[in-house]
Amino acid sequence: MELCLSLGDVQAPAEPFGLVSSSSSEKPRDDRVIMAASKTTGFCMSLSIGPSCDSSTSTSPREADQQLDTNDHQNDDDRSRFSAACGSKSDVPVQLDLLPHTPVAPRSSSHGFPWPTPSDQNGGGGGGGGSSENVNRVEEVAAVSSSPTNSGASSFQMDIGLYSSNYRGSGGKRSHSPEAEGDEGERQSNSRASDEDDINGINTRKKLRLSKEQSAFLEESFKEHHTLNPKQKLALAKQLNLRPRQVEVWFQNRRARTKLKQTEVDCEFLKRCCETLTEENRRLHKELQELRALKTHHHSNPFYTQSPATTLTMCPSCERIATTNTTNTTTTTNNNKTTTKAQAEADGFPRFYPFCQPQSHHSSAAS
DNA sequence: TACTTTCGTCACTTTACGTCA
DNA sequence: GATGACGTAAAGTGACGAAAG
Structure with missing residues (x-):
């Protein structure tokens, strides 16, 4: 299972919020949780719970027995x-580490x-x-x-x-x-x-x-x-x-x-993560409402110069908000890369968010 | 390669015991 | 002190996967 959450104004392709739990066949002996806070104003964390390093060093009983058999030269x-x-x-064993690490x-x-x-x-x-x-x-x-x-x-x-x-x-x-x-x-x-x-x-x-x-x-x-x-x-x-x-x-x-x-412990940690994300979501919704109110105010202003119809679009993955016009050929501002809707659809993205980099979070979200 | 057997581990459950009101 | 509720540890049970034959 992999859970990836990314929220906020993350500039770089941040470490995803990933919860990787082992399958039943891979029983982790040690779980690790690493949480990293983004340097940006956004919220980004990484949680990794998975098989640990010691699986490679541990010896299975049968292997140990085989070792024993080979070493059993003397009548010890x-x-x-x-x-x-x-x-x-x-x-x-490595114990679970929560913040601070x-x-x-x-x-x-x-x-x-x-x-x-x-x-x-x-x-x-x-x-x-x-x-x-x-x-x-x-x-x-x-x-x-x-x-x-x-x-x-x-x-x-x-x-x-x-x-x-x-x-x-x-x-x-x-x-x-x-x-x-x-x-x-x-x-x-x-x-x-x-x-x-x-x-x-x-x-x-x-x-x-x-x-x-x-x-x-x-x-x-x-x-x-x-x-x-x-x-x-x-x-x-x-x-x-x-x-x-x-x-x-x-x-x-x-x-x-x-x-x-x-x-x-994991449950408690995820609970806190959920609370944090909920709070962040609330904040962003409020911000969005304010932006919409601002836009309405501009429309009602008689001195407001009519521009092509614009819409506020928010990427559900990174939740960036961008003001775009309604034409198909919208340019993005990320990394000077021009992305078209057709190109994005060709990349396999269900929706076109021109201000987002498809290679970063969209690919992981699609999976 | 498919099948069976053996073995170790896990999840779930039962049961006995200790503690406390 | 007796008693019942409750929590916990020890143990039972069945299923599953890996390895070997």
């Missing part, structure tokens, strides 16, 4: 292989991710997860073991208050997910994740609330990657003592929340 553990596959990436600096991760983060690579990392506070009713505290060979992973030692006392696991089934089977193998250490939900023949679905630590860790990893490849998912799940399916669902819901917030 999953984590080191995982790091090898993901280490060079740095697709830090302030670039968002990439965050450095203070958590030790299962994969190297930019900050980790710079000698950062370590740090997080010291608190053992649990928001849930703690029945079982699992000290997450991590690989001693991975400083990043071992830096996040977390006591996880896992489950409410009456938790009996998820009763849901997932038919098509690869994790549906894989989860079974992952549930070994997750007592709460066992399928004990069928108690007395009643299939209850008790909901697990993630602890603050788990949520914070997932949040930090979400800042690094909005999507996870299977290795990342497994590593995260292992680290947080969750099922991979839970990690997957969390990221899924997190992406949905991000999108929802982004939509709200």
Whole structure:
């Protein structure tokens, strides 16, 4: 979708007011909004919401897996292989910027991710997860073991208050997910994740609330990657003592929340744009009325020298107002270019606005 | 090349839990 | 303290597209 609005006395072919949203097949991870105000008295802005640059740098899960396979020469553990596959990436999400345009600096991760983060690579990392506070009713505290060979992973030692006392696991089934089977193998250490939900023949679905630590860790990893490849998912799940399916669902819901917030921001922004344009439109209409009144006044003046009949014409695209006579061969004043109606029609413009440059906004408006 | 299967993601929905009046 | 309304997070479900065979 592309929305182009141009209003006012724009001298140069300004950046169109363009809203370019991605199709469903191109899911933007970061949206950008750039608004530029025209230097002229008119109103011109550009809004661009579209796929961001990081799509080219992100690696699909399959690609990552392929990378892993090719790198898997040694008998390394999953984590080191995982790091090898993901280490060079740095697709830090770019947040939406509204006016004033302030670039968002990439965050450095203070958590030790299962994969190297930019900050980790710079000698950062370590740090997080010291608190053992649990928001849930703690029945079982699992000290997450991590690989001693991975400083990043071992830096996040977390006591996880896992489950409410009456938790009996998820009763849901997932038919098509690869994790549906894989989860079974992952549930070994997750007592709460066992399928004990069928108690007395009643299939209850008790909901697990993630602890603050788990949520914070997932949040930090979400800042690094909005999507996870299977290795990342497994590593995260292992680290947080969750099922991979839970990690997957969390990221899924997190992406949905991000999108929802982004939509709200976009909506608010467009609302303000609409208000501004409405106000500008009102102003121009008033100006037009004044011009018409002036013209009427001249006609009623006995000393007014009769000239060929003139009409006020306003281009619906750029809303320029021009006084033209009724003959076909009207000259324009733009760039010393003479445009005729026939020529304009030949260019494919539905209407002839001699004071406008067809190449600028008319072509985009026609599309 | 057309078809099927597998897999990941999304949109939408349901459900359980926490909070508050 | 019990209760219902409400918001939110976790999870279920079906559809879709991409990739591989």
